Amino acid sequence: MNFLDDLEIFGNISKAENFLDSCKTDSFLFSLVMSYTQTCEIPGITFAGADSSMIQFTPPADAEYLHYGYCKTIDKIPMTPDGIPTPGLLTKTALESASIPHLVVNAGSKISPQLPFIETGLSLGKNISLEPAMSNSEVIHAVDYGRIVGHSLASMVNCLVIGETIPGGTTTALAVLKGLGFDAKVSSSIPNNPISLKNRIVSSALNRLNSDNPYDVIAYVGDPMIAFVAGMLSSASEVSKVLLAGGTQMAAVLSFASKLGFNANNTAIGTTSYITQDKNTNFRTIISDIADIPAFAVDPGLKNSKFSGLQAYSNGFAKEGVGAGGSIIASMLKTGNISNFLGLCEKEYRRLYSLNN
Amino acid sequence: MNFLDDLEIFGNISKAENFLDSCKTDSFLFSLVMSYTQTCEIPGITFAGADSSMIQFTPPADAEYLHYGYCKTIDKIPMTPDGIPTPGLLTKTALESASIPHLVVNAGSKISPQLPFIETGLSLGKNISLEPAMSNSEVIHAVDYGRIVGHSLASMVNCLVIGETIPGGTTTALAVLKGLGFDAKVSSSIPNNPISLKNRIVSSALNRLNSDNPYDVIAYVGDPMIAFVAGMLSSASEVSKVLLAGGTQMAAVLSFASKLGFNANNTAIGTTSYITQDKNTNFRTIISDIADIPAFAVDPGLKNSKFSGLQAYSNGFAKEGVGAGGSIIASMLKTGNISNFLGLCEKEYRRLYSLNN
Numbered sequence: 001m002n003f004l005d006d007l008e009i010f011g012n013i014s015k016a017e018n019f020l021d022s023c024k025t026d027s028f029l030f031s032l033v034m035s036y037t038q039t040c041e042i043p044g045i046t047f048a049g050a051d052s053s054m055i056q057f058t059p060p061a062d063a064e065y066l067h068y069g070y071c072k073t074i075d076k077i078p079m080t081p082d083g084i085p086t087p088g089l090l091t092k093t094a095l096e097s098a099s100i101p102h103l104v105v106n107a108g109s110k111i112s113p114q115l116p117f118i119e120t121g122l123s124l125g126k127n128i129s130l131e132p133a134m135s136n137s138e139v140i141h142a143v144d145y146g147r148i149v150g151h152s153l154a155s156m157v158n159c160l161v162i163g164e165t166i167p168g169g170t171t172t173a174l175a176v177l178k179g180l181g182f183d184a185k186v187s188s189s190i191p192n193n194p195i196s197l198k199n200r201i202v203s204s205a206l207n208r209l210n211s212d213n214p215y216d217v218i219a220y221v222g223d224p225m226i227a228f229v230a231g232m233l234s235s236a237s238e239v240s241k242v243l244l245a246g247g248t249q250m251a252a253v254l255s256f257a258s259k260l261g262f263n264a265n266n267t268a269i270g271t272t273s274y275i276t277q278d279k280n281t282n283f284r285t286i287i288s289d290i291a292d293i294p295a296f297a298v299d300p301g302l303k304n305s306k307f308s309g310l311q312a313y314s315n316g317f318a319k320e321g322v323g324a325g326g327s328i329i330a331s332m333l334k335t336g337n338i339s340n341f342l343g344l345c346e347k348e349y350r351r352l353y354s355l356n357n
Numbered sequence: 358m359n360f361l362d363d364l365e366i367f368g369n370i371s372k373a374e375n376f377l378d379s380c381k382t383d384s385f386l387f388s389l390v391m392s393y394t395q396t397c398e399i400p401g402i403t404f405a406g407a408d409s410s411m412i413q414f415t416p417p418a419d420a421e422y423l424h425y426g427y428c429k430t431i432d433k434i435p436m437t438p439d440g441i442p443t444p445g446l447l448t449k450t451a452l453e454s455a456s457i458p459h460l461v462v463n464a465g466s467k468i469s470p471q472l473p474f475i476e477t478g479l480s481l482g483k484n485i486s487l488e489p490a491m492s493n494s495e496v497i498h499a500v501d502y503g504r505i506v507g508h509s510l511a512s513m514v515n516c517l518v519i520g521e522t523i524p525g526g527t528t529t530a531l532a533v534l535k536g537l538g539f540d541a542k543v544s545s546s547i548p549n550n551p552i553s554l555k556n557r558i559v560s561s562a563l564n565r566l567n568s569d570n571p572y573d574v575i576a577y578v579g580d581p582m583i584a585f586v587a588g589m590l591s592s593a594s595e596v597s598k599v600l601l602a603g604g605t606q607m608a609a610v611l612s613f614a615s616k617l618g619f620n621a622n623n624t625a626i627g628t629t630s631y632i633t634q635d636k637n638t639n640f641r642t643i644i645s646d647i648a649d650i651p652a653f654a655v656d657p658g659l660k661n662s663k664f665s666g667l668q669a670y671s672n673g674f675a676k677e678g679v680g681a682g683g684s685i686i687a688s689m690l691k692t693g694n695i696s697n698f699l700g701l702c703e704k705e706y707r708r709l710y711s712l713n714n
Contacts, residue, residue: 029513067505101512116506119463119476148424149473155458156386156513
């Protein structure tokens with residue numbers, strides 16, 4: 001896998017070249033922000049978690065798998081019954097291939113992971129179809145603590161990569177983007193994206209929102225991850241390069257951060273080509289509408305896998321998450337290229353499959 | 358303040374020169390490990406905290422003061438009634454003068470700080486005069502999580518500085534050093550060091566210890582900070598330089614780490630000259646007995662202060678804590694020297710004094 005073949009660049013192209021040039025041989029840190037929105041408990045809304053009672057364990061399980069290579073909170077590594085693994089597999093493979101360190105941040109997860117993590121004291125987000133996600137003071141707390149964490153982490157490295165794990169997060173992302181005035185269509189971890197269900201939830205949430213104040217938008221229809229990571233970006237981008245690692249959820253972060261203020265010259269967004277090729281989303285347009293920053297989409301190459309569980313990514317399953325796309329991009333930036341990325345993923349998939357069975 | 362005048366070097370001198378040379382212009386991170394031992398509740402044992410009910414708030418207050426410049430958990434910045442401030446004042450002044458970032462780790466504090474911090478899930482240490490400090494499985498947890506945190510933080514910087522805030526910690530440090538076979542005399546935050554009280558506590562604790570297994574020693578007579586920081590050192594020193602910032606408490610960490618294994622070529626200990634000049638301690642001898650590493654003692658120069666609260670440090674009060682000595686050394690290493698350190702401390706003392714009154 002190498003840059004020219006597998007990386008698509010859009011948004012502000014000249015800034016993209018600057019960003020890529022200045023990151024080469026730099027020190028990177030991957031931060032994984034765990035969170036939770038009760039919106040994910042609406043039946044049919046998410047693919048994360050083998051069944052509904054397991055969804056709450058997905059964030060700690062992703063964090064534990066990334067760190068230990070196995071999970072402690074649950075017995076198995078997140079994988080669907082038909083063998084489609086968590087996108088954390090791509091993240092872990094990429095970060096390890098380039099020796100990029102990681103830290104886990106708990107920004108409102110329902111369950112804490114069994115490893116050291118940065119604690120923020122944030123509560124989980126409520127179901128936006130029923131009630132506001134958070135109080136305004138909780139949004140302020142999330143932004144303030146995000147600013148502290150972003151500044152601290154960015155002070156230690158040249159490029160801070162930020163990924164997320166929050167089941168149901170594409171629905172709150174859609175609501176935030178619409179609430180802030182962007183005509184968004186969001187992605188999903190399911191190929192038959194439950195668009196009408198999402199739109200119904202988002203509409204009912206936006207109906208209760210009687211304000212265009214960005215803090216009110218997050219409080220009514222957002223989630224703690226969006227508030228926290230926007231705070232991280234606003235301070236971190238003053239100190240170092242920041243790569244938002246994700247698709248439409250990071251677009252929502254960017255939309256709120258554009259209201260808080262951030263340094264667009266130090267910021268980029270990176271995701272997988274499974275997001276940009278998804279006809280149900282308008283990722284490229286949304287990013288351009290929100291901010292004048294570069295955007296990257298990398299093709300992880302899973303369509304050529306001999307394992308159907310990995311191939312499924314190119315057929316619209318999972319697509320992105322746990323900062324997979326951004327991690328691959330950061331690893332390519334650090335090492336020049338990733339030799340045999342598909343082979344490394346398949347080796348890890350084989351290990352993980354045998355652990356689970 | 359400059360190196361040649363204010364820094365005393367002992368232990369392994371040739372390693373000291375290597376350490377100092379390789380740290381110049383490097384990237385530093387200061388980590389503050391908060392903890393608690395109920396041993397501090399024994400009347401007369403510690404100076405940290407204006408009165409006994411306040412002692413438990415000292416660790417979060419130190420962390421909050423270092424970060425915000427004021428405290429959130431309590432109203433006032435830790436200072437005795439006669440105006441002797443927390444050694445955190447030296448730490449804060451030094452780190453800010455050299456723009457060294459910091460992170461807070463909670464390794465068994467009774468009270469969590471009101472800021473983002475690395476959570477480890479560790480419980481506080483019990484009063485060693487009455488019962489074992491921790492279970493063996495808690496010691497293993499502390500070491501394991503210390504290893505994870507040490508590796509993560511050291512991967513991001515070239516020199517990891519580790520300080521502590523644990524009231525009553527010199528007593529558990531004395532017990533650990535003796536339990537591991539070192540003939541230690543420890544320092545205190547009180548000029549009339551309650552030596553006979555400490556020795557009585559330590560003797561009664563060691564009497565219940567029927568093992569020379571290092572994990573048993575920590576479990577019976579130690580505290581969570583010693584276990585955790587020893588774990589940090591063992592992994593971090595494989596990745597980067599590590600400066601243990603403290604006096605006799607860091608000597609106890611070193612004694613346990615020498616049983617776990619660590620890279621002595623990447624490790625140094627740094628403290629204030631108030632520790633090395635204390636006739637009640639044998640700091641230099643202990644360090645040499647434990648490990649073949651360089652040791653540094655810096656004179657913060659407070660004897661020349663116009664404020665009696667700062668002058669008191671040179672008369673045996675407080676002396677060290679919150680990684681003060683190591684922070685000054687790291688700041689001198691990063692910037693070459695600290696221009697007018699006393700003036701900066703006095704300015705901060707004036708601000709702090711007016712906040713408190």
